[in-house]
């Protein structure tokens with residue numbers, strides 16, 4: 347059975363339903379969903395990892411980097427639309443206390459400031475947990491910022507729809523399983539990893555970036571995250587275009603292994619948008635094979651042609 351960051355009605359749940367209609371188990375936090383995978387309670391879990399407006403989802407990035415090793419096997423993209431939902435009978439003017447997920451609030455701040463200037467916003471849980479809380483007549487919250495699906499599911503009424511400050515927002519979710527051989531290479535893949543510097547020194551990040559640049563590997567996300575050891579100590583969470591089975595990616599990873607203290611491999615998996623990377627001349631698998639056979643001949647015969 348699959349798990350997901352729940353409860354029912356989260357964006358994560360909708361993303362899961364877009365790829366699987368099998369029965370799935372909700373977990374109240376990202377950490378609980380990922381721990382259930384580690385414990386073997388579910389075969390894999392879907393969690394949010396990145397939003398086009400808010401950037402990386404720290405709860406997911408940090409758990410994957412530091413917790414017992416797991417592997418991303420698939421990604422799912424979902425456009426996210428928010429509405430303001432309240433118990434039936436509530437009007438917009440009544441709304442004083444709003445509950446939602448921090449990422450959801452960060453994507454609707456301008457609308458809230460313009461339309462509910464007197465409301466206090468509490469951040470926590472998930473958008474669907476906020477809707478479930480508001481549905482309870484004893485709740486101290488008047489309204490939730492959530493998806494229409496969650497508003498309907500928990501019997502709330504829409505006070506406003508389409509309230510996102512950026513209408514084109516998309517969230518990226520990843521399906522995470524226990525460690526195993528990498529998923530099949532499709533030619534339009536992504537690899538996620540975390541690189542820990544050997545020690546802090548000028549150009550340390552440049553050395554990490556060079557491993558990708560030299561091999562013609564494009565990055566689609568890089569962010570520094572605290573290692574949570576001492577102040578000022580960071581690691582780099584990276585999404586790179588390509589698969590572990592691509593020669594250029596394999597060489598970049600070997601290069602990272604040489605210059606880094608630790609490289610955490612979090613999976614190579616098919617891109618949800620199926621966009622193939624543009625591989626520069628000299629960086630294809632065929633180029634690598636030709637170079638390897640040239641070297642073999644050179645070593646065996648001393649001939650360089």
Ligand SMILES: O=C(O)C(=O)C[C@]1(C(=O)O)C=C[C@@H](O)C=C1
Nearest residue numbers: 356357358394447449472473517
């Ligand atoms: O709370 C939810 O519904 C989630 O699935 C989490 C989450 C997130 O972590 O970014 C997903 C999409 C939205 O951007 C807001 C919240």
